[in-house]
Amino acid sequence: MNIELFIEETKKLGINLTQKQLDQLEKYYNLLIDWNKKINLTRITEKEDVYLKHFYDSLTLIKVIDLNKELSLCDIGTGAGFPGIVLKIAFPNLKITLVDSLNKRIIFLNEVIKELDLKNIEAVHARAEDYAKENREKYDIVTSRAVANLRVLSELAMPMVKVDGYFIPMKANVDAEINEAKDIINKLSGKLEHKETFNLPIEESLRNILLIKKINKTNQIYPRRMDKIK
Numbered sequence: 001m002n003i004e005l006f007i008e009e010t011k012k013l014g015i016n017l018t019q020k021q022l023d024q025l026e027k028y029y030n031l032l033i034d035w036n037k038k039i040n041l042t043r044i045t046e047k048e049d050v051y052l053k054h055f056y057d058s059l060t061l062i063k064v065i066d067l068n069k070e071l072s073l074c075d076i077g078t079g080a081g082f083p084g085i086v087l088k089i090a091f092p093n094l095k096i097t098l099v100d101s102l103n104k105r106i107i108f109l110n111e112v113i114k115e116l117d118l119k120n121i122e123a124v125h126a127r128a129e130d131y132a133k134e135n136r137e138k139y140d141i142v143t144s145r146a147v148a149n150l151r152v153l154s155e156l157a158m159p160m161v162k163v164d165g166y167f168i169p170m171k172a173n174v175d176a177e178i179n180e181a182k183d184i185i186n187k188l189s190g191k192l193e194h195k196e197t198f199n200l201p202i203e204e205s206l207r208n209i210l211l212i213k214k215i216n217k218t219n220q221i222y223p224r225r226m227d228k229i230k
């Protein structure tokens, strides 16, 4: 996806990026490629692929929720910053926490935050199951792309969501995982409100974004230890 098409497609999502935001994305791309030579951040390195499969894909979260508000958002297993950093660039109004268990990636994310002069964003080195215990009912939105299966991920994410907030996992195939996770989502006080299914432009690969509402406080027994969850 070249820059012109990226601008056109993001407009279709209702996002009008300014020149400053486009420059920030370009700088982010350059840092990603540069650091990727030293630490493992992504297998996708061609510019047009990064703009489609990382940048555009991250922004598709807007398909299920209005992000033009002052919301707190936690991105679990953010890796090189997807979707969290891209969302911060496009929606500077969001207050974002990026969580990853690999410290090298946190060091990279802190460099991106500094170089792009991003505010109201922090990168935390932690395992989600530990972070969730200390940050209960704290975020309006908890999201996560390509981290664990829905059953495991729900138990890590739901305790962190405020009552009336949303857990919004971004997935490729999800139908089998929904069946397997139904029970635990219910026990965690979640309710699956919507499943947005679409294809990425150009290469047409399948995407699903789930909107899971937290309807009540999550029982303190969750999240359990990872061996129990599994």
Ligand code: SAM
Residues within 6 Å of the ligand: 076, 077, 078, 079, 080, 081, 082, 083, 099, 100, 101, 102, 105, 126, 127, 128, 129, 144, 145, 146, 147
């Ligand atoms: N979300 C990014 C993306 O879509 O490109 C990264 C996905 S990568 C496949 C999974 C990431 O989750 C890795 O960066 C890994 O370190 C992190 N991770 C895996 N298990 C985790 C856990 N229990 N707590 C926090 N991070 C975790």
